[in-house]
Amino acid sequence: MNTLIDVINYLLPLLSLILLVVGIVIRRISYVFLAFWLSLICSLVLYQTAGGEILGSYFGYLNTTIYTLNIIILVVSLIYALFNLPLLNNKFIFYVAGLLSACIITGAVILSINLWINACFIEQKLPGTPIMQVVSFTPPAYCSYRYIFYKVGVDKKISYLCPNYYGLIPAVGHLDVAPAFISRQLLAPLPADKKPVS
Helix, strand or coil: CHHHHHHHHHHHHHHHHHHHHHHHHCCCHHHHHHHHHHHHHHHHHHHHHCCCCCCCCCCCHHHHHHHHHHHHHHHHHHHHHHHCCHHHHCHHHHHHHHHHHHHHHHHHHHHHHHHHHHHHHHHCECCCCCCEEEECCCCCCCCCCCEEEEEEECCCCEEEEECCCCCCCCEEEECCCCCHHHHHHHCCCCCHHHCCCC
C-alpha cells in the first residue's frame, strides 16, 4: 500500500506537469483538465497521508516540494481553463474571472508559505530528537495560538512554530527558557539503538 501511495505522490505530479505543458502548447483544454484532476487527486492523497494537516513532521522538504508542484499545476490549469472559456467575451464575467484568479493565486501563495516555513522548521532539528505538538489551556505570551510545535534545533536551542501567529502565516522563534516538561521530553536521552550516528 505504501508503494502505491509513493507512486501516486511522485509520478502523478510529473505526469500532470507534462500534460499541462503539452495542453498549453498545443492548446488542448482537455489535457489541461486532465492535468488538473490528476494533480487534485495527488494533492488529496498527500493531504490524507499527512493526517489531514499541512503543518507537522510529514511535510519535510521532499513532500513540500511535491505538494507545491501540485498547487502550481492546480492554479495554472484552473486559470488557463478560466480564461479560455467562451463566456469571457462578456466584460463583467471577465472581471469576475480576474478577481477569482487573484483569490486563487493569493490562497495558493499563503498555503505554499505555510508549507515551506513548516518544512524549514522540521528539517532543521537536531538529529534524533522529536517534534512535539503541545496544546495549552491558555496561550503563552509568544504565541496566541493554543497548538504549538516545539523542537531542538541544530543550534541545540528549543524552538517553536506558532501556526497562526500572523493570522494566516506561522511564525518561528527560540525560547530562552523553555517549560520544564518540554525540555525534559525534547532533551531526554535516546536509547542506544536510536542515537544518531555522527
